[in-house]
Amino acid sequence: MTVQDYIELVNEAYKERGGIAGQREPLKTTSAKRIRKRMVEDLLAGAVLPPVVIGKVVDDLASLDTAGALMTAISDEDKGKLSIIDGMQRTTALLEAFAESEQVIKHRLLRVEFWIAEETESLIYRMLVLNTGQVPWNLSRQLQVVYAPLVAEMKEKITFDRVLEIQGSNPERRTKAGQYRPDDLAELFIAFGLRKTDVDTKETLADEFSRLDMAEALSSHLYREFFYPTVQMMVDLDGAISRLDDQLIQPNGDDETDGKKLVGRNVFDSKPARIGFVVAVAIAVMGRIGMEKDKDQHAMEQRIKAIEDGLTQLTDKLGRMDAEGMNDFLRLGVLQQQLYGTKRSAVGRYERAFFENAFKILIEESFDIPTLETCWRG
Structure with missing residues (x-):
C-alpha cells in the first residue's frame, strides 16, 4: 500500500504505542535520534524499508477470501484495535518523513504484512514459533508484543473488577479485590504455560525448552x-477472602511480627500468590x-470441573461467615508470620514456592479445610 494509506491505517494504533501495552515508544536517545534522522533521509532519497507487520483478531477468518474482504475487515471498525507487531520505529521514521516532505513520500509503496487470526492465542503461537532464535527477545518481551489483545480477550471471558491502567504519568494501583495490572496478567499466562513459579521474565528465549512448552500448550488449545x-x-x-476487609482486625498468629497487619485483599496483592495459585491449578x-x-481432554475437563466445584463451595462458605468467622478461618496472622517472621534470602522465590504449596494443599483437600492455617503451615 502507499505510505499515505499505511499512515492513515495505523495512526490510531501508533498513538497508543503500537496498539500494544508495553510496546516500545519511539526511541528518544541521542543515538536513536541520529539513526532515525538518517533513516528519514534515506526514505526521502528512495530507500525501501523492510515490511512492517500488523496483527488483527477477527471473528470469521473464512470470510476473508479476497484481498478486498481483508481490507474491509481491517478498515471497517476501530483502527485502534490493530497492533503494530513489528515496525514501531520504522513507522516513526515514516511519519517524520511524511511531515517533512509529504508530496515526495506519500505515494511511495510500502510492504505491509497482516497476521490475521480468530483467536489471540494463535497470534501468540505465531510469535513464539516465527521468532525462534532471535535474541535478546525474552518471554516478557514476546508477550508484550501481543498481550494487549490477550488482555482484551481476558476482559471478555473473565469477570474482573477492573484491569488497571499503567500507561501515563499516574499508573493506577490496586485498591480492592479483582483489580490487576495487564503485565501481571501476562506473567500469569507465562507461568500457566510453563507450569512453574520460578519464571524469570528477563531470561532470554535461548531457553528453547520454555519456548517449546508454551508453543505446545498454545497449539493444543489448553490455554483457551x-x-x-x-x-x-x-x-x-x-x-x-477480601469481602469483609473493612471490618477485619487480624490477629498476628502465635507471636508478634513486625510490619502492618494483613487484610484479605493483601493475599492476592502479592504476585507470588497469584502465580502460585495459577501454577497449582495448572499442575x-x-x-x-x-x-x-x-x-x-475429557479427563482434564473433569479435573478442572472438580476444582471449580470445590472452590465454589469454599466461596459460598466464606460468603455466609461474619467478620469473626472470616477472621478465624483466614488466619492471616499465621500467613504473615510464615512469610515475614524470618529474614530470608531469595524472598521472591521462597514466596512463590510457598503459595504454590499452600494452594496445592487446598486443591488436594478439595477445598474442605477447617481453616487456611492448614495451607499456611503446610
Missing part, C-alpha cells in the same frame, strides 16, 4: 480451555512439564 477458568477462580477467591489439571497426567 483451562487458563481463563483458572484466572476466573483466582478472581473469585480473591473476592471471597493439578495437566501435570508438571515432562510428566503430564492423562492427556485425554
